Every structure is written in structure tokens, then in C-alpha cells.
Amino acid sequence: MVVKASKAEKKIAYDAKLCQLLEEYTQILVAAADNVGSNQLQNIRRGLRGDSVVLMGKNTMMKRTIRMHAEKTGNTAFLNLIPLLQGNVGLIFTKGDLKEVKEEVAKYKVGAPARVGLVAPIDVVVPPGNTGLDPSQTSFFQVLNIPTKINKGTVEIITPVELIRKGDKVGSSEAALLAKLGIRPFSYGLVVQSVYENGSVYSPEVLDLSEDDLVEKFASSVSMVTALALAISYPTLAAAPHMFVNAYKNVVAVALATEYSFPQADKVKEYLAVCISCTFPSDCIVLYIFTKSIIIYHRMNAGPKQVCCCCCPGCWRW
Numbered sequence: 001m002v003v004k005a006s007k008a009e010k011k012i013a014y015d016a017k018l019c020q021l022l023e024e025y026t027q028i029l030v031a032a033a034d035n036v037g038s039n040q041l042q043n044i045r046r047g048l049r050g051d052s053v054v055l056m057g058k059n060t061m062m063k064r065t066i067r068m069h070a071e072k073t074g075n076t077a078f079l080n081l082i083p084l085l086q087g088n089v090g091l092i093f094t095k096g097d098l099k100e101v102k103e104e105v106a107k108y109k110v111g112a113p114a115r116v117g118l119v120a121p122i123d124v125v126v127p128p129g130n131t132g133l134d135p136s137q138t139s140f141f142q143v144l145n146i147p148t149k150i151n152k153g154t155v156e157i158i159t160p161v162e163l164i165r166k167g168d169k170v171g172s173s174e175a176a177l178l179a180k181l182g183i184r185p186f187s188y189g190l191v192v193q194s195v196y197e198n199g200s201v202y203s204p205e206v207l208d209l210s211e212d213d214l215v216e217k218f219a220s221s222v223s224m225v226t227a228l229a230l231a232i233s234y235p236t237l238a239a240a241p242h243m244f245v246n247a248y249k250n251v252v253a254v255a256l257a258t259e260y261s262f263p264q265a266d267k268v269k270e271y272l273a274v275c276i277s278c279t280f281p282s283d284c285i286v287l288y289i290f291t292k293s294i295i296i297y298h299r300m301n302a303g304p305k306q307v308c309c310c311c312c313p314g315c316w317r318w
Contacts (some may be wrong), residue, residue, distance in 0.1 A: 014057060018065045021053060022078055025093035028196040029101065029204075030084045035112065035188040044108045044190060052094035052101055054190075059085045077199030084194045084201065092190075099207040102192050109189035114170045114178045124164040124178070124185040130156045131181055140180075144173055 005013070033041070033056065045054050063082050070078045081091075094101045114124065126146065131137075133155045141148045147158040163174055164185075178185060192204040209217075222238050229239035248264070255265035 011061065014061060015065045015068065018055065018057075018062065019069045019072075021055060021091075021093045022066070022069050023073075025053075025095060026198050027094050027098060028081065029092040029094065029098070029105075029192045030081070030194040030196065031090055031092055031105065031190040031192045033088050033090050033190055035118075035186075036190060040108060040110055040189065044105060047104055047108060048092070048094070048101065051096040052092055054090060054092050056090040059087075059089070062091070080199060080201050081196055084196070089193065090190065092192075098195060098197070102204060102207055105190045105192060109187040111184040112186045112188050113184050114164070114175050114186060116170055116172050116175045118170045118186070120164045120166055120168050120170060121186060123162060123166050124174075124183075126157060126161045126163050126177075126181065126183070128157045128159055130154055133180060137180070140173075140177065144177060146177075 041054070041056070048054060062085055066078050066081055070076050092101065092105065114120070130151060131148075131154065135150050135153070135155060137155055138148060138150070141155065141157070144161075144163065146161045146163075148155050149158055150156070163177070164170060195202050195204055195207065225236065226238040226242065228234075229236040230242055235243065252265050252268055254260065255262060256268065
């Protein structure tokens with residue numbers, strides 16, 4: 001005869017299991033389990049078997065055990081999990097790649113009918129077309145303001161109709177219609193809400209970022225910091241090169257205006273003298289003067305055998 005464990009014994013066993021998992025794993029996914037059936041959960045456990053463990057339980061029990069474990073070990077980082085335990089959630093402990101585990105969990109979503117009272121997770125649109133229902137069902141569609149016509153003895157929906165909006169509760173008429181049409185609009189499974197890793201908590205969207213995304217975001221941040229530093233004249237490592245260039249521009253501009261001489265300014269004056277003595281002076285246009293490199297665009301109408309000057313874009317000797 002099998003003796004059933006008492007509630008107290010079950011709590012002790014659960015506490016021991018959760019503490020063991022907290023001790024062994026440093027990566028935890030917090031996943032919502034709304035409308036997930038027991039068979040579906042078993043399939044997810046089998047799919048993750050190897051380097052991951054799925055643990056469900058009452059939020060109050062999990063919070064109590066986490067607090068006890070944090071006090072016992074002195075590792076207060078586990079307390080960051082407590083605010084995440086809201087609603088019907090479970091914990092996925094893993095030693096594998098977090099992104100791969102998240103993708104594996106997402107594979108086990110299953111279609112489900114629209115039941116009365118459920119909050120719609122997505123918009124539900126009934127597509128146009130033949131429903132296969134007999135003309136006696138026309139009044140049913142009229143109640144829901146769905147335009148129909150009779151075609152070859154069956155009811156046909158004329159245009160697509162938004163039957164249920166995201167966030168609205170499913171009514172009895174909507175549920176009955178979707179059941180008649182054989183439409184299972186919703187899909188349910190474990191949905192990762194938060195990621196815990198070595199004491200840090202972040203959104204699961206971070207797992208979808210590629211290396212190129214990170215480089216792009218870093219470059220964008222550096223650009224914003226540089227722009228701010230230049231605007232307020234605050235020296236930073238990113239802004240310093242731009243400040244030097246701007247200072248050089250100003251000094252060269254002053255030297256050109258006042259005939260003041262120093263090596264870098266003399267070089268610029270030489271470039272300008274070359275441009276002035278160009279074989280085709282009417283076609284030589286100075287676009288940008290007071291920078292560390294002066295851009296000279298030489299537009300030529302001459303043939304390929306004619307000799308061009310050193311400021312021709314074919315030379316770019318400077």
C-alpha cells in the first residue's frame with residue numbers, strides 16, 4: 001500500500017528541490033504558463049531534458065523558499081527573483097544557451113479554441129469565403145454584423161471581419177461562431193517573461209539581439225555621447241579628435257586671413273596656389289577650405305590626352 005505524503009512533507013521536499021536547483025543553476029527563465037495543459041507541460045519537459053529543468057509551484061511557496069535559501073547562503077542575488085513571481089508562472093533552470101532554450105520552449109505552442117470569458121491575446125479576424133453552413137445560419141451572422149450572401153446553397157462571408165480585439169473577453173456568440181467555422185485562433189505555451197543570470201535580471205528580448213545589433217547600438221551611443229560632449233564643450237575620449245580638428249580648422253582659417261605663417265598653414269597655402277595656377281582655372285572649384293584636408297573638385301571637359309593639374313581628382317596627391 002502506497003502511503004501518501006502529508007502537506008508538510010510535500011512542502012519540505014519542494015523546498016529541498018528548489019534550494020538544490022538554486023544552488024546548482026545560475027541561469028533561470030521565468031515563464032508564464034497561462035492555459036498550458038499538463039500534457040503540453042510534459043512535452044516541454046521532455047524537449048528540454050538534458051540541461052534544463054522546469055519547476056512549477058505556488059508563488060508563495062517559491063518566494064518563501066527563495067528567501068530561506070538567500071538567508072541560509074547569504075546570496076541575496078536570488079531575491080531579485082521574487083518580484084518576477086507574479087501570476088501563473090514557472091521557473092526553467094538551465095545550463096544551456098539561453099536563446100536556444102527560449103526557442104525550444106516556443107516550439108511547444110498548441111492551437112486552442114476561443115472559450116467564453118478568455119481574454120484574447122491577439123486580434124481575431126474571420127476571413128472571407130464559403131463557410132459551408134446552410135442558409136438557416138444567416139441570422140447568426142447578422143447578430144455579429146458579419147456581411148454574408150448565399151452562394152450555391154451555403155453562407156459565404158463577403159469581407160474580412162475583425163471579430164475579437166486583443167485584450168477583449170471572448171463572448172458566447174463569438175466563441176460559438178468560431179467553433180462552427182472550425183477556427184482555433186489562439187495558441188498557448190510557456191512564454192518567457194524574464195531572464196535571471198548570475199544575479200542580473202533582464203528582458204528576454206535581449207536574447208534576440210545579434211552581435212551586429214550590439215555593435216550598431218554601441219556605435220549609436222558613442223555618436224550621441226560625442227555630439228553631447230561637442231555641444232557643451234566637454235572633453236571626452238570620443239569627442240577629443242573632433243575638438244582637435246575643429247581647433248585646427250579655426251587656426252588655419254585665422255592664418256589664411258591674417259597671413260600668419262606656420263608649417264601646416266603654409267601647406268594649405270601651397271594647395272591653394274596650385275589650384276589658382278591650374279591649367280583650367282575656370283573649372284577648378286574649392287568646396288571646403290579650412291579643414292586638415294582641403295577637398296578640391298576639378299571638373300574637366302578636356303579630352304583624355306590633355307594634361308591635368310595636381311588638383312584633378314585623378315591625382316589627389318595631397
